Amino acid sequence: MLTTKKAIAICESAIFSHRRLVLAIFALLTLFLGYQATQLKLDASFTKNIPLNHPYMQTYMKHQKDFGGANSILVAVCDKDSDIFNQDFFDTLKKVHDQLYFIPGIDRAQVSSLYSPSTRFTEVVEDGFAGGPVIPADFNSSNASALEKVRENVIKAGIVGRMVSDDFSCSMVNARLLEINPNTGEKLNTIELAERLEKQIRGEFENDKISIHIIGFAKMVGDVANGAKGVLLFFAIAIAITGLMVYLFSKSLQKTVLTIVCSIVSVIWQLGILTLLGFGLDPMSILVPFLIFAIGVSHGVQMINAVGKEVRKGLTVCKAAQFAFVSLALPGGIALLSDTVGFLTLLVIDIGIIRELAITASIGVAVIILTNLILLPVLTSYIRLGENYKSRFVNKSLTADKYWRWMSGAATTRNGIIIVVVSLVLFAFGLYQSGKMQIGDLENGAAALHESSRYNQDTFLITDKFAITVDYMSVLVETTEDGCTSHSVMQAIDDFQWKMTNVPGVQSSVSLASVAKIVNAGYNEGNPKWRVLPRNQQTLVQAIARIPTSSGLLNGNCSVMPVILFMQDHKAETIETVIAAVKDYRQQYETNDLKFKLASGPVGVMGATNEAVKGAQNPMMWYVFGAVILLCLLSFRSLRSTLVVVLPLYLVSVLAQALMTYLNIGLTVSTLPVIALGVGIGVDYGIYILSTMNEKLKQNIPVQQAYYEALQERGSAVLFTGITLAIGVSTWVFSALKFQMDMGILLTFMFVVNMLGAIIVLPALASLFWYKKQ
Structure with missing residues (x-):
């Protein structure tokens, strides 16, 4: 054999x-x-960042064609000195709209701004309704009266807070992205798109008077890619x-x-x-x-x-x-x-x-x-x-032997008990602290970037000046065909929306029902008392008929109507609170023909990702430790040898999770793999030490002496490895990427503490597991 x-x-x-x-x-x-x-290229497609098999994402993909995806770009054009109603601003806004429209990868049908024909106002007049585009076809930006007319139309259109900032200093250009680049027929390169946005939008149109602020997944990935360089x-x-x-x-x-x-x-x-x-x-x-x-x-x-x-x-x-x-x-x-x-x-x-x-x-x-x-x-x-190679190590060897002899004291029964007790205390503390760890982002802005980054500063400005941001989630209401003409269906949507609007973390909301109420009031001289959903079906149809499918509030056959919830932020606690409220409130309104489905929009994607990370956390730990245990059993053919290697690893992984809560680092797509990486690399220390100890123990050498000889043979290499790895990743704290900084901190901790576990806790456990050989 x-x-x-x-x-x-x-x-x-x-x-x-x-x-x-x-x-x-x-x-x-x-x-x-x-x-x-x-030939290797950077690849950062949107779909790679989402759990496509999650129920939320199944809903998202199912209705993506009708309501767009979560992959959108917001460009806020702001006047630094005054409000937007001046020639320089409107000329720049028009150029930004046109330039964005022609960038490859932009869904041209979904580009919207004040200059879009679909951006319209409606008002009640003596003869009924009157309306038109917010910016007329004959608009002349140099004409003061034309600018004043646009101001009036903006107010009538009800787009303040959405397309125009609350203080009238900024206007928004919104665009959705395609999955495929129409020019190449290949998957859209989001990093290349981000570079185009930076050069062709911000680079060309930002000046001393006008500032440009761009946010969205593609722009964030582009900034991350630049930082990754x-x-x-x-x-x-x-x-x-x-x-x-x-x-x-x-x-x-x-x-x-x-x-x-x-x-x-x-x-x-x-x-x-x-x-x-x-x-x-x-x-x-x-x-x-x-x-x-x-x-x-x-x-x-x-x-x-x-x-x-x-x-x-x-x-x-x-x-x-x-x-x-x-x-x-x-x-x-x-x-x-x-x-x-x-x-x-x-x-x-x-x-x-x-x-x-x-x-x-x-x-x-x-x-x-x-x-x-x-x-x-x-x-x-x-x-x-x-010839002088050996002499270089004479003094070093004598010094090391004294050090190894002192360290081998960890393998005595008395010291072993003390070390194990201290380790149990640390484990209990770590377990308690790690229970507070949150899933998802814990700070505003893009978690991958520092708060001071341009992207996050743009995010904060847009959040501050507008009532909407990219932090929104759509609850998709599925019903029968022409369901929007049913008063009971629309009333359920309206009631659900009202309850969700009052959930902490929801900044504002909009749905077909809420807009239909405004239209109905318009048919009745604008009287606020008529801002209700008509019970008469013909009157309800009349109110809904004025809302086009391009609004994103209904699909072609009126069987799906999203309730769009604009969030204050995308922190893990906020998302969890809102999703829990959706699951709670929808039970009151759902029937066989009426379903409130989660979720679309960027926050819907984040919610699905957070749930996927949470669901994978424990299985990942079971698998990684199961794999290590199995391989150690096959290698050492001893349960106690396996436990001696694995237990310090588990202690360090729990302490690493505790460190995450202390440093306010959430469990995200970027931090979840760190635990597996730390365990995978950390196991090396224990295997090298114990493989030598095992050979000595089989020769009936006492535990302390076996550990001492293992240190003589492998100790310096283990210490050197731990310190070198830690120094290498510790430089990441200076990275332009926050997620790299977080990974660097966690990996530095795991490399150092796993090394300490191998040279302190491992021999202490060995002294108890092989107590007969003391």
Whole structure:
């Protein structure tokens, strides 16, 4: 029967007997995949960011053609000095409207502003109704009386707060986006669209007198993509810092260069494979190559550390490399396999952007198995270490031994009990604190960007000056054909809307019923007493007939009518409150022929995403820990060995969630994967330490001595890895992207505390689980 040791021995013989062939294969694959990596593009489509199989999104997709989607753009054109009724402003507004209309990817039928023919006013006159476009066809912006006429029409149209700001200093141009670019026939490139908006709208028309403010998903993604370009700078800084620390650790320029090169090769392979599979990099997964580089360095350090120790024992570099390959193939392979499977557990989350992150990270870690466990020892076997190499470590080794002897005290029964008790207290605190963690964004504006970013400042201005924003949610009322002509149906919609308008967090609302009441009052000399829904069907039809389908308040056969709720913000608490109210109130009005369906609009998408994240949180944790437990059981063939590795990981994951509540970081699409990433990478420390301890324990060596010898062999590499990884991601706190800063803080915490868990809590647990060997 072929045992694991025999299989590793066979691989070692095959690899090191054909070193040049192995290097030639790696070189050819690196050149090929390197070329493929140059073809990789940023990809940030709207549908990747939403859980398409969620019930809310099923409703959203079903009615998207009739009522548009949540992917819209708002452009607020503002006069810095006075109100909008001047020639310069209206000339600029017209240019903005026309320019936006002709940008590829904009749904031209859905572009609306004061200049749109569909923007009309209606007034009651002696002969009945009179009305027309807010801006007449013969409008002359240089004519003062024409401007005054437009002011009157704006007030009559009832669009103050929606298309014109409350203080008359801004006017809105609203547009919806297409999924397909009509010029290319391909999926709309939102990042390219955002660049066009910046150059062709803001760049051309903003000046000392006029300011332009643009918000919407596509613009936000564009700003995130621009911020993500800074990742290249952080990547360069990480390479420099890591290279310096590897040199200080290894005392060899050759080993430092080889470690860095192999880790960079793993990144090149990862990006090349992504291109071959037809994937792109979105702004969130653009951080993954950095993590792959960091993981590669951490495992590379283990390899060069093992080579260095064997050389100092008297072996040649080639023999030392072979020995390092044999000794690290199993623990390194299991650790990297645990990382890979841990990242794959993110596939349970039904959001495209997270699934692509899972695939991207898994490919990268799988590649490291080849580049760092095969390529690195083969390359190392060719280097030459000088005669003074051993002398560099004499004093260092003596100092380290004293330190390791002191640290091994954690593996005594007395100290082990103290450490475990402290860990239980921390766990209880973390569990209590993590219970307060909220799902979704906890701050105003786009959570991916800092509050001071231009996008968020534009959002705050529009929210302040207008009664509507992109923070709206549509409850789609489905009924029978021509249901809008039924008084009972319309009354149910009106009552539901009134109750929802009074829910905390709802700023304003509009529906077919509320507009029909205004029209009915208009038929009765504008008397407010007649602002009701007519019980007579003919009168009701008369009121509804004046509301076109282009208003977005009804579909073609009047069987679907949205109730649009404009929210104060999109904070997690606000969304949860409003959705809970919808679910509660709709029960009072729903019948077999009348359904109130959630949800459309940007906040509807956020609500679905928050629920998807909440639903995936626990399964993701079960899967990631289940995968780690299974692989540890297969590797160590011992339940207590598995528990010794996994329990510190679980403690750290709970403490990380507690840290999120303390720092006011919500569980979102960007922060949810951090826990899985932290666990996947953190398990490496414990596996490397325990794999050495296990060998010693099988020889009946006492626990403390086994831990001491494990520290001698792997301790410096584990400490170095934890510190290096933490320093690398800690630079993210200076990022222009808030979500990268949040990820950097959380990953720094998890890297450091997982390392501490491996060198403090793991031996403490071992001292109790193997108490007979004290």
